[in-house]
């Protein structure tokens with residue numbers, strides 16, 4: 001491939017400095033090197049003062065020199081079989097600049113002072129540039145209310161194919177990532193089959209409630225879930241520092257009335273608050289709230305607390321990643337000054353009003369055979385009060401493990 005090198009010479013020094021520079025053998029000119037490669041993967045490169053500008057297709061991309069040295073993919077710098085860095089980042093001169101810059105066969109090739117050569121494929125650079133990534137969310141989602149969810153007509157996975165076909169699990173995970181809920185139908189109404197379905201997705205997270213749990217309204221634990229009472233929308237484990245990422249439910253039996261499951265997209269409601277009153281959104285994203293689970297019975301002793309804002313937002317792009325909303329388990333507010341407390345209640349009321357809009361409520365009756373996976377960092381669940389024997393089994397999963405499964409399938413998560 002032919003590579004054309006154009007040197008654009010620009011005075012780097014003021015005339016008065018020139019003389020001493022000559023004496024001290026310093027470079028007189030700062031080089032802005034334009035490298036244009038005439039091939040299918042045309043790229044032009046400009047060396048700027050503190051970064052390299054790469055024009056390759058889309059918008060110009062800028063890469064800091066230390067970043068480039070740090071992200072060198074040569075064997076000495078990076079172990080490509082473990083995908084781990086070998087290079088000690090602290091050994092890089094923070095004012096490093098390459099001595100030579102070229103484009104060869106779709107690669108940017110840099111020669112560093114001392115002779116080390118780094119090669120980066122242009123497509124890898126484009127994929128990993130700030131310019132490419134600044135626009136996209138960490139996790140793409142489709143926020144919903146009852147109507148839009150129903151209209152989307154998302155198919156449930158089916159037990160048979162789910163258990164035998166990876167592609168079925170991939171489709172299921174894609175729906176789960178986008179909507180925060182997903183269903184598997186025709187599952188045998190047993191704890192074992194529920195466990196098997198879950199394990200197709202990921203690891204089960206054991207908690208104080210057990211690994212696989214099966215519960216009914218017997219007050220076996222100190223929590224209203226173990227009653228026949230209706231439960232308002234909430235997320236579980238708000239009293240964990242890291243609430244479980246997923247909740248799995250399978251209703252194995254119900255001989256009675258009521259007991260439908262309520263689902264509400266918490267992010268949909270919170271986005272409404274963000275649009276209507278950014279200051280309330282900010283309060284919900286900043287004010288620390290404690291949740292607590294205190295259990296003191298013959299068989300169980302627990303005292304868990306989790307502290308964090310109701311809305312958890314990535315600080316670099318304001319994207320929401322977790323909502324912690326459970327009015328039952330919310331603990332004493334005692335680390336917030338009174339005037340902020342007043343404003344927080346106003347913000348909390350606005351969010352609650354949004355969460356309670358009937359058009360945001362998706363009601364489903366869980367029946368034997370239907371397993372639901374709920375994103376417990378996003379979608380709230382609740383239930384009608386009920387009569388009769390109702391047996392629910394399920395488990396929790398850790399979010400990291402589920403997202404890992406999704407990425408292994410090539411999904412963005």
Ligand SMILES: C[N+](C)(C)CCCC[C@H](N)C(=O)O
Nearest residue numbers: 209213215223225235236237
């Ligand atoms: C699901 N399972 C019945 C096992 C536990 C229920 C835990 C309920 C608790 N109030 C919470 O919101 O975390």
Ligand SMILES: O=C(O)CCC(=O)C(=O)O
Nearest residue numbers: 225231236261382383392
């Ligand atoms: O009984 C139900 O449908 C759900 C109860 C509940 O909120 C829970 O177990 O986390």
Ligand SMILES: [Fe+2]
Nearest residue numbers: 225235236381
């Ligand atoms: Fe719950």
